[in-house]
Amino acid sequence: MPYSLFQRMARWAFVPRRRIDRLTLAVAATAGTVILAGCGSPSPALATDASGYHGTMLPAPVEKPAVVLTRMDGTPYDLRAETDGYLTLLFFGYTNCPDVCPVHMAGISAVMAQMTFDETRRMKVVFVTIDPERDTPEKLGPWLAQFDQRFIALTGDSATLHDAQTELGVTPAVKDTTATGATGYAMAHAAQVYAFTSDNLAHMVYPFGTRQKDWADDLPRLVNERWGADSTVAVNAAAMGSPSTSASPGVLR
Amino acid sequence: MTDPAAVQWWCSALGATWNWEWQPYPGVWLFMLLFAAAYWWLARRLTAGADTTRTPWRTVAAVAGVICLWLTLDWPVGKLGAGYLASVHAFQFVMLAMIIPPLLLFGIRPQAVARLAARPRLVRVISVLTVPFPSMIVFTIVMVATHVPSVVDGLMVSQLGSFGLDMAWFLSGLSFWWSLLVPVPARPRFVPLLRIVYLFFGTLAHLFIAMWLLISRYPVYATYELAPPFTGLSPLDDQQVAGGVMLALGSTFILLSVTIVFFRWLGVGAERDEPTAPDGFATR
Numbered sequence: 001m002p003y004s005l006f007q008r009m010a011r012w013a014f015v016p017r018r019r020i021d022r023l024t025l026a027v028a029a030t031a032g033t034v035i036l037a038g039c040g041s042p043s044p045a046l047a048t049d050a051s052g053y054h055g056t057m058l059p060a061p062v063e064k065p066a067v068v069l070t071r072m073d074g075t076p077y078d079l080r081a082e083t084d085g086y087l088t089l090l091f092f093g094y095t096n097c098p099d100v101c102p103v104h105m106a107g108i109s110a111v112m113a114q115m116t117f118d119e120t121r122r123m124k125v126v127f128v129t130i131d132p133e134r135d136t137p138e139k140l141g142p143w144l145a146q147f148d149q150r151f152i153a154l155t156g157d158s159a160t161l162h163d164a165q166t167e168l169g170v171t172p173a174v175k176d177t178t179a180t181g182a183t184g185y186a187m188a189h190a191a192q193v194y195a196f197t198s199d200n201l202a203h204m205v206y207p208f209g210t211r212q213k214d215w216a217d218d219l220p221r222l223v224n225e226r227w228g229a230d231s232t233v234a235v236n237a238a239a240m241g242s243p244s245t246s247a248s249p250g251v252l253r
Numbered sequence: 254m255t256d257p258a259a260v261q262w263w264c265s266a267l268g269a270t271w272n273w274e275w276q277p278y279p280g281v282w283l284f285m286l287l288f289a290a291a292y293w294w295l296a297r298r299l300t301a302g303a304d305t306t307r308t309p310w311r312t313v314a315a316v317a318g319v320i321c322l323w324l325t326l327d328w329p330v331g332k333l334g335a336g337y338l339a340s341v342h343a344f345q346f347v348m349l350a351m352i353i354p355p356l357l358l359f360g361i362r363p364q365a366v367a368r369l370a371a372r373p374r375l376v377r378v379i380s381v382l383t384v385p386f387p388s389m390i391v392f393t394i395v396m397v398a399t400h401v402p403s404v405v406d407g408l409m410v411s412q413l414g415s416f417g418l419d420m421a422w423f424l425s426g427l428s429f430w431w432s433l434l435v436p437v438p439a440r441p442r443f444v445p446l447l448r449i450v451y452l453f454f455g456t457l458a459h460l461f462i463a464m465w466l467l468i469s470r471y472p473v474y475a476t477y478e479l480a481p482p483f484t485g486l487s488p489l490d491d492q493q494v495a496g497g498v499m500l501a502l503g504s505t506f507i508l509l510s511v512t513i514v515f516f517r518w519l520g521v522g523a524e525r526d527e528p529t530a531p532d533g534f535a536t537r
Binding site: 107208216 | 268270470471472475478479480481482487488489
């Protein structure tokens with residue numbers, strides 16, 4: 001054995017200085033390029049604003065729509081009365097939706113599974129179909145329950161659904177027959193979740209792209225913060241509302 | 254995001270609904286064509302006239318390496334890994350960085366390696382690119398950097414970024430594994446104990462990354478969390494499968510490699526197809 005083990009290790013570990021310099025430069029340049037390329041691209045994660053929330057503050061708080069919708073068992077559901085005082089996440093979607101609706105529901109569901117019972121019992125997640133023709137009770141109920149049994153599935157006639165969306169200030173959903181496929185047609189609809197706090201007002205919305213960790217940060221706070229006239233959060237939220245920070249109510253997916 | 258209807262040259266995240274309709278990726282084909290040609294030249298032409306009848310396993314490894322490389326990059330694995338499933342992305346990583354490079358390198362016959370000595374320029378380039386300690390550092394840096402969420406989410410949305418990621422894994426893998434499998438003239442032999450130490454430390458980061466994916470409470474990559482779902486797996490389940498793939502597939506392969514090195518150290522199953530070394534360097 002011409003060399004001792006340590007001599008071998010030394011020869012392996014240390015290469016001529018000139019070579020190391022070149023290699024180090026190459027490694028640093030490659031790693032730097034990769035990292036900068038990644039960091040330079042827009043991250044889908046939502047930025048946190050001054051309030052500390054990941055949601056998008058509305059210019060002015062929005063009231064819950066005064067509508068009576070229909071549960072899957074056919075009984076009426078007065079949205080304002082049934083969700084009074086609860087943190088209510090309201091979303092308009094449909095079961096044939098390929099991306100936005102299931103991703104939103106899966107995200108909220110995953111985070112609720114990590115929250116305490118005391119927190120989750122003070123919140124309601126309401127999913128209102130905008131495709132009542134295809135979203136029959138037999139279809140909508142099980143579809144939503146696969147995410148979370150506590151989620152509330154609602155439907156209604158076209159006029160009621162139209163009014164509910166208009167009251168929120170979003171563009172009512174419309175059929176998109178150009179995007180036909182196995183499901184027949186798609187629906188162009190608002191992609192954001194409205195978060196109504198215990199004062200029954202929506203101070204912010206959560207657009208598509210909201211990550212589970214964003215929900216995990218915000219939902220417990222939305223449940224536990226005091227909202228209303230004496231709430232500093234609400235005051236701050238109203239003060240921060242500006243066109244630049246508001247969600248576009250007409251975002252269609 | 255790129256128009257989903259447009260032909261892509263390399264797989265990237267489109268944000269479009271998944272379908273099983275086959276898609277061509279011309280960039281993958283071109284890369285495979287060029288790579289296979291270069292590899293053929295290295296593995297075969299350099300052995301012209303030499304007795305290669307006693308190296309069937311090297312032929313198997315070479316063919317398997319090329320086929321695996323193609324299958325890992327092309328549709329559907331490439332497309333699924335680029336924009337839909339973190340588990341497939343992890344599978345691609347393990348294949349490109351930890352399994353395909355050693356297969357390809359093992360596929361280079363000792364006779365070809367021996368004849369490389371006659372090409373000093375090529376030897377110099379290979380020598381610089383495969384110095385063990387820097388190779389291990391580069392391999393680790395690439396492995397860690399390419400699993401940072403902002404890097405992954407930033408790169409996967411573009412074809413160039415996705416191509417860069419795949420190449421970073423593959424090339425750093427080749428550089429890392431070269432020292433273990435292919436001797437370089439004028440470099441001391443890589444003794445078995447050092448090989449084991451090198452393998453252990455060189456692949457340590459992948460264990461931490463796998464564990465991180467397994468224990469994270471929420472999905473770490475927006476690309477896969479927000480991708481249109483098409484399986485029953487939730488994004489977190491998918492991420493845990495990704496960690497499992499890295500642990501199960503990657504670690505098993507590393508353990509197998511260490512075991513082989515160890516038993517060869519003991520003299521069991523020593524390779525018998527080595528040529529005599531007229532130029533003074535060993536081939537293992």
